[in-house]
Amino acid sequence: MKYILLPCISLFGFIAITTAQNYEDQGTTVKKQGCDVMLIMQIALDRDSIGDVAMIQNALNSCFALTCDLPCADRKTGRCKIITKVVVVKWSSLSYKDQPKFHHVWMYSGAGISRAGVGTPNGKSTVGYWYRKEYSPKVYCHETMHLAGLLDHYRDCRAVSLADHVDNCKDGDTCTTAQKESGACPACKDYEQDIMGNDVRKPVDCNRDIVEIIRLANAVNPVFYCSDSCCEDTHSIDVKKTKPKINFTVGLRYTIEDSKPSSFPTTGAAIGIGLTIHKNFALNANYGFTEGTNSGVKYNKSTIVAGGSWFPFGMFTQENKPFQILPFIAAMMGSTSIKSTVTVSGNNYSSSASAFTYHIYAQGDAPFKSPVKKVKTAAFINAGILHTSFGSSGQNNINFDAGFKITLQ
């Protein structure tokens, strides 16, 4: 068994459990829990004195009160977290059957160099030798990382290590003469601010340390990644971090004009432009024009409105789901110009008016596979109120648009 000899130590957050049931099978356990992965350390203190369990527990809690992201295969952030938990108990409280489920740590009085075996996640438990008097409680955190499988990441320039050809950094560099003379332990590159570097008082790093333990567990049983089902909405999550996306719509418009004494339809077309500003929100502008005749009067309407839309479930398709409707609600305001024309004895008599307008509607986008790369396509249909106000009176016209939307990626 390999021991780490340095007081360059450390590690975890934990919870004391004094009952025998529900222990994991080994000292370091990595297991799935829904989208998340649990990293559970079980440490039992031998020759414990009153207060050791609480002291070690507090030390490890201070380091491991952290939740880390478990990346998706494409290294984006999905919905997976790594939740770390440390359980510290008295060795003497364990049954013979439960003892192999714990890292066996011997407690020593006074000051010394605490050590720990380098363990294997989901492999056999290992052993540690810890001194009660340490220069920092984070020494126990560092040592616990060894139990979990991590190596030191400082260049060990002490004479005893040089004689053993210890090479923690594995970067081809060697100790300088000055470092050899002083017995220094400089951090390996990129570990200057890491608890596994040359100062255990630095923090535990999610990506270098915790994710590395999950990788070691994967080497034993490669199932601990953020699975596709937990990553499939990554793309909508990423919208916030990536550039805004622009979309265009084109469709047909059918409006039931709220005219007294009877309503009548107008028909035409509408075009729109939208800009994603968040996975749930977009800015929109629309222009539509319709035409219709009522009681011998021909109406030409053109409406321009701008506003926003809210996508309660996100606006992008989830991969591998062929049939889905992405609903949203939009609210916009602007103005409508109406030209009415009456023809009498072959002569046209026209009048025009402008009106304040608001357009509130619900829309469903039905995505379909785009024939063009970097473009997302969908069919859409919406229904809502296209209101026009003329001074004190107003019309609540019922409007339908249906057409296609393309979104540039």
Ligand SMILES: [Zn+2]
């Ligand atoms: Zn160490």
